[in-house]
Amino acid sequence: MKNAIFYFSATGNSLMAARCLAEGLPESEVLNIANAVQKHSGGPYERIGLVFPVYMFGLPLIVRKFFETLKASSQTYIFAVATYGGLAGNALPQAAAILRRRGLRLSAGLQVVMPGNYTPLYGAIPLARQEELLRKAEARIGEFCALIKEKKECGPAGGVSLFGWLFEGVYRLGSPRxxxxxxxxxxxxxxxxxxxxxxxxxxxxxxxxxxxxxxxxxxxxxxxxxxxxxxxxxxxxxxxxxxxxxxxxxxxxxxxxxx
Ligand SMILES: Cc1cc2nc3c(=O)[nH]c(=O)nc-3n(C[C@H](O)[C@H](O)[C@H](O)COP(=O)(O)O)c2cc1C
Ligand code: SF4
Ligand code: SF4
Missing domain, CATH: 3.30.70.20 (Alpha-Beta Plaits)
Known part of the structure; x- marks a missing residue:
């Protein structure tokens, strides 16, 4: 396979996104990070995508670890899709920073809003609203696919904003717990x-x-x-x-x- 799309998903939003990407990007294999974290061969792949939910305005811990150990070369085209319920925060900038430290590059990033799943704070939204959000998400992922097919550079915006620092602060305090x-x-x-x-x-x-x-x-x-x-x-x-x-x-x- 030419392309690998690694996903982490608990309730299916990120899995749905990973499958949409694979449909639009021929010769892609879809791999679960939960199974692949220790044993993926690392290709060599032409393109590697990571698809995951936003947790606490940042990366889930397992996804963070996956970025830190991802086997890729400086030639690999790496892209990421973060699914989120309302505030995507710093997830993509965090991913870009980890890769940068490792001499790799996040070439393209997409944040796509989907139904939220953090039940300790709120219940699931009505089914009709879920469907509306999911259709919009599918359309956005389709457009994104066209960019990654062409290996376009459209990474997350750089620079540090006040909100970015606030999100990062919440994440650094909360994620170790x-x-x-x-x-x-x-x-x-x-x-x-x-x-x-x-x-x-x-x-x-x-x-x-x-x-x-x-x-x-x-x-x-x-x-x-x-x-x-x-x-x-x-x-x-x-x-x-x-x-x-x-x-x-x-x-x-x-x-x-x-x-
Ligand atoms: C522990 C946890 C933390 C979350 N934190 C955020 C957040 O900071 N911002 C946000 O917009 N959504 C947040 N969410 C919602 C998920 O990012 C969103 O529903 C995601 O699409 C779920 O993906 P999945 O279905 O692939 O697991 C959180 C969900 C969980 C479980
Ligand atoms: S919430 Fe914790 S225990 Fe429950 S499935 Fe997720 S990782 Fe496992
Ligand atoms: S809590 Fe009990 S009923 Fe629910 S999934 Fe676990 S074993 Fe099954």
Whole structure:
């Protein structure tokens, strides 16, 4: 394959984006970062794309690590797509900076708004609104594809703004606490022990004890366990009880079972 599109996704927005890119870019393989983080061969690929959600105005920790260890050469055309729910913050500038430090270049970047999935703060938006956002996202990704096919340079804007510093401050304070934040997950009496939460965790952070999930404090806060639980039995503190879960309507549970 000429092109690799690596994605990280908990509820399907970034997976949908990765699949759209692969449709528009022939000879592309779509690879899950959760499976590839230790064992991808690094090609050699002509183009490498990374597709991921924005967390806390920046990169998810697993994606950060992937950028830090990505196997590519200074000749590789690298692009990134960040999906987000409302404020994309610094995710693409962070990616560009990591690559720059490694002598690589982020040639093209796209931020694309999609339905938000951070259930501790809000429930899923109505289905009709989801569909509207997803159609717009597909159109924007299609346009972006035309640029990356031609290997155009359209990276994220450089320079440092006041908001950029604020976003960075929040990220630097908050992101080190992410792995331990799973202590806020609770499992309620609706749990039937099916194990779906364990199977979808991208970092194998859930073990089952006595038929109930137990979180192991190496969490990414992706919310896959909470969103995919068929019984809605996983809560984050008390805030998520009765709140509508979100899963991108273009994906299925089987897409998220980590190998
Ligand atoms: C832990 C966490 C933090 C998030 N932080 C942000 C954020 O800072 N800004 C934003 O716009 N969306 C934020 N979101 C929403 C996601 O970026 C958005 O819904 C994304 O498209 C989900 O992608 P996925 O379906 O591929 O997992 C956050 C979601 C999670 C789970
Ligand atoms: S997915 Fe839900 S019902 Fe199934 S084991 Fe996990 S918490 Fe229990
Ligand atoms: S424990 Fe849940 S929130 Fe944490 S990484 Fe696994 S699936 Fe995501």
């Amino acid at each position: 992410i792995p331990q934040a799973d202590k806020n997950f609770l499992v309620d009496a609706n749990c039937d022990g099916c194990g779906v939460c364990r199977k979808v965790c991208p970092v194998c952070n859930i073990k089952m004890f006595g038929g109930k999930p137990s979180w192991q404090h190496a969490c990414q806060q992706c919310m896959a366990c909470l969103q995919w639980c068929p019984q809605e039995a996983i809560q984050y503190k008390q805030s998520t009880r009765g709140r509508k879960r979100y899963r991108n309507p273009r994906v299925q549970l089987k897409d998220f079972v980590v190998l």
